[in-house]
Amino acid sequence: MPTMIEIKDLHKSYQMGSNALHVLKGLNFNVEEGELVAIMGSSGSGKSTLLNILGMLDVSDSGEYILDGVPIKNLNETKAAQYRNKFLGFIFQSFNLINYKTALENVALPLYYQGMGRKVRQEKALKYLEQVGLKEWSHHLPNELSGGQKQRVAIARAMVGEPKVLLADELTGALDSITSYEVMELLQKINDQGNTILVVTHEDDIAHMCKRIVHLRDGIIVKDEKIKQVRASEYVQ
Amino acid sequence: MFDLERWQEIFDTIRKNKLRTFLTGLSVASGIFILVVLLGFGQGMQNGIAREFAADASNRIWVWTEVTTKEYKGLNPGRPIQLRNENHAYIQQHFSEELEHKSPVFRVRNVQVNYGNEAVGYSVQGVSSGYQFIENEYMSQGRFINQSDEENASKVAVISNKIKREVVTKGEDVMAEFLDISGIKFKIIGVYGDMGGEREEERIFIPISTAQRVFNGADRINNLSYTFQPAATFEEAVAESIAVENELTAYLKEAHIVAPDDTSAVSTWNSLEEAKRYYSLTGNIKFFFWFVGICTIIAGVVGVSNIMLIVVKDRTREIGIRKALGAKPWSIVGMILQESIFVTAISGFAGLIASMGLLELVGPNIEVDYVENPSVSFTVAFTTVIVLIIAGAVAGFFPAWRAAKIHVVNALKDE
Ligand SMILES: Nc1ncnc2c1ncn2[C@@H]1O[C@H](COP(=O)(O)OP(=O)(O)OP(=O)(O)O)[C@@H](O)[C@H]1O
Ligand SMILES: [Mg+2]
Numbered sequence: 110m111p112t113m114i115e116i117k118d119l120h121k122s123y124q125m126g127s128n129a130l131h132v133l134k135g136l137n138f139n140v141e142e143g144e145l146v147a148i149m150g151s152s153g154s155g156k157s158t159l160l161n162i163l164g165m166l167d168v169s170d171s172g173e174y175i176l177d178g179v180p181i182k183n184l185n186e187t188k189a190a191q192y193r194n195k196f197l198g199f200i201f202q203s204f205n206l207i208n209y210k211t212a213l214e215n216v217a218l219p220l221y222y223q224g225m226g227r228k229v230r231q232e233k234a235l236k237y238l239e240q241v242g243l244k245e246w247s248h249h250l251p252n253e254l255s256g257g258q259k260q261r262v263a264i265a266r267a268m269v270g271e272p273k274v275l276l277a278d279e280l281t282g283a284l285d286s287i288t289s290y291e292v293m294e295l296l297q298k299i300n301d302q303g304n305t306i307l308v309v310t311h312e313d314d315i316a317h318m319c320k321r322i323v324h325l326r327d328g329i330i331v332k333d334e335k336i337k338q339v340r341a342s343e344y345v346q
Numbered sequence: 347m348f349d350l351e352r353w354q355e356i357f358d359t360i361r362k363n364k365l366r367t368f369l370t371g372l373s374v375a376s377g378i379f380i381l382v383v384l385l386g387f388g389q390g391m392q393n394g395i396a397r398e399f400a401a402d403a404s405n406r407i408w409v410w411t412e413v414t415t416k417e418y419k420g421l422n423p424g425r426p427i428q429l430r431n432e433n434h435a436y437i438q439q440h441f442s443e444e445l446e447h448k449s450p451v452f453r454v455r456n457v458q459v460n461y462g463n464e465a466v467g468y469s470v471q472g473v474s475s476g477y478q479f480i481e482n483e484y485m486s487q488g489r490f491i492n493q494s495d496e497e498n499a500s501k502v503a504v505i506s507n508k509i510k511r512e513v514v515t516k517g518e519d520v521m522a523e524f525l526d527i528s529g530i531k532f533k534i535i536g537v538y539g540d541m542g543g544e545r546e547e548e549r550i551f552i553p554i555s556t557a558q559r560v561f562n563g564a565d566r567i568n569n570l571s572y573t574f575q576p577a578a579t580f581e582e583a584v585a586e587s588i589a590v591e592n593e594l595t596a597y598l599k600e601a602h603i604v605a606p607d608d609t610s611a612v613s614t615w616n617s618l619e620e621a622k623r624y625y626s627l628t629g630n631i632k633f634f635f636w637f638v639g640i641c642t643i644i645a646g647v648v649g650v651s652n653i654m655l656i657v658v659k660d661r662t663r664e665i666g667i668r669k670a671l672g673a674k675p676w677s678i679v680g681m682i683l684q685e686s687i688f689v690t691a692i693s694g695f696a697g698l699i700a701s702m703g704l705l706e707l708v709g710p711n712i713e714v715d716y717v718e719n720p721s722v723s724f725t726v727a728f729t730t731v732i733v734l735i736i737a738g739a740v741a742g743f744f745p746a747w748r749a750a751k752i753h754v755v756n757a758l759k760d761e
Binding site: 166194226 | 354355668674
């Protein structure tokens with residue numbers, strides 16, 4: 110399998126007044142195409158910081174980051190926006206749907222920034238909504254949807270641009286356990302199709318539904334293990 | 347700008363944020379509305395003042411005399427000054443180039459005027475033929491006093507429309523009738539009207555020679571009145587009239603042995619000078635309205651950029667989401683600017699149409715002194731809207747730019 114993500118000696122610190130808070134202290138790891146990786150660690154261990162750097166929403170202080178053979182460094186805002194749009198899909202804990210847009214319009218938005226025509230956009234968005242089982246809900250606004258449904262819309266939106274990597278930060282953090290498993294089942298299905306996914310979580314059961322767990326503590330990787338994946342469908346009736 | 351997809355995106359946003367859009371639009375529209383109405387009334391006042399002056403020939407000079415207030419050449423103050431025929435004759439000859447119409451005025455006092463058996467309560471004045479043009483009277487019937495009336499000291503009288511309406515009761519032809527002034531019969535030879543309305547129609551005119559002879563006037567005159575020859579420009583007319591006014595006053599003061607600095611013994615009133623004062627007043631009024639209008643516009647622009655700041659703050663998370671999904675900074679700037687320009691333009695023109703509609707509808711019906719047909723030139727109003735849009739865009743750019751610079755991670759942070 111080709112390498113999708115390569116991280117070498119990644120450092121990141123935040124300037125807090127006069128003293129710096131060293132959050133990432135030299136991370137090294139690779140992710141192959143088609144992997145489903147959980148990033149675990151206690152609160153404040155730097156999980157989100159790492160994911161933001163991988164998502165080009167933030168930049169590291171030093172170290173290398175290569176995404177599918179493309180070195181990611183010295184990006185200006187425009188270039189970063191372009192890369193995010195083409196290479197990455199984000200899923201957030203708080204869904205981050207645009208509240209005045211329908212499910213369909215939310216899903217279609219990344220395609221707008223790809224410069225795709227309206228009709229094609231809507232067709233494609235509808236296809237992805239169908240994949241997450243929400244075709245009938247396409248014309249509903251986010252506040253007419255349940256938490257699980259919102260997260261499915263967010264997943265469809267992350268997928269619609271056919272990114273190289275999906276990045277999910279605590280995607281089940283706002284959901285009850287049954288809904289969490291349903292969302293994980295969907296994520297596993299997407300992974301089965303060959304998509305590379307990184308999931309930040311501090312829930313053990315969610316982590317064990319991935320194929321590999323990376324443990325972070327105080328800004329370094331303390332454990333990185335392949336595990337036997339628990340299928341979420343076992344929990345879902 | 348001509349990106350159809352962008353427009354669709356903006357229309358979606360506007361459609362789904364009606365209240366916000368409405369409030370932004372309202373502030374812009376009312377700003378323009380107020381400005382245009384103000385400018386309209388500024389114009390209305392100018393028109394109104396112009397109309398007031400159109401009532402009389404607005405290039406006339408009027409001379410009257412009082413008692414002296416200064417000792418001069420051994421003469422005590424408090425001496426009454428009396429204008430005489432020779433003064434008029436001198437001026438008439440000496441200023442024949444500069445003056446167009448000329449007439450002395452003799453007020454006939456303490457006389458009883460009757461028409462048939464009815465008393466007529468109006469004053470009688472002796473004037474020359476030129477007085478018709480000085481006072482800008484038009485003839486409804488018959489003619490005004492003429493040269494030969496004056497030479498022959500004819501017993502003729504000219505009455506006004508108002509007087510005619512009051513005295514004629516049996517539908518008789520007033521031109522065949524006589525006025526009885528202190529027992530002397532005067533033939534009515536004409537009926538005049540005044541542009542200034544009925545309050546200018548309260549005098550009976552007779553030839554000045556007759557007035558002086560019949561009513562013991564000797565060669566006394568109460569007033570002198572003249573109009574100036576028209577000049578090429580308003581400024582020239584004013585300058586010339588002031589020159590003549592000064593010369594004329596100097597002559598009268600010398601003829602009557604009045605101190606040159608005695609301002610009340612011989613007085614003049616020059617309508618052109620007055621007009622100039624009014625015109626500069628309207629200029630000031632116009633300037634004032636512009637000033638208020640521009641302040642309104644500035645307030646509008648500040649309002650728009652303020653609203654934009656709030657909008658940007660309101661949309662911080664949305665902008666963060668859009669950026670995470672791949673929106674480039676300039677597309678964020680474009681989106682916000684284009685939306686605000688669109689809203690400003692539409693509401694600006696709405697305000698323009700509403701205010702011009704109001705002026706168009708109400709303007710012609712306004713009947714107040716010194717205000718006539720308030721209106722505003724479309725070019726001026728249109729330019730104002732364009733200026734507002736550009737200013738709005740400039741003012742809106744900074745919030746938009748700030749929005750584009752929003753850090754995604756911060757924008758998406760849960761509060
Ligand atoms: N923008 C920032 N400025 C300063 N410090 C920051 C900033 N973002 C994060 N930090 C600090 O960096 C550390 C790591 O933060 P991070 O959000 O990566 O933790 P996390 O592992 O995601 O925690 P959690 O499980 O609570 O989400 C924390 O101590 C946090 O306070
Ligand atoms: Mg976190």
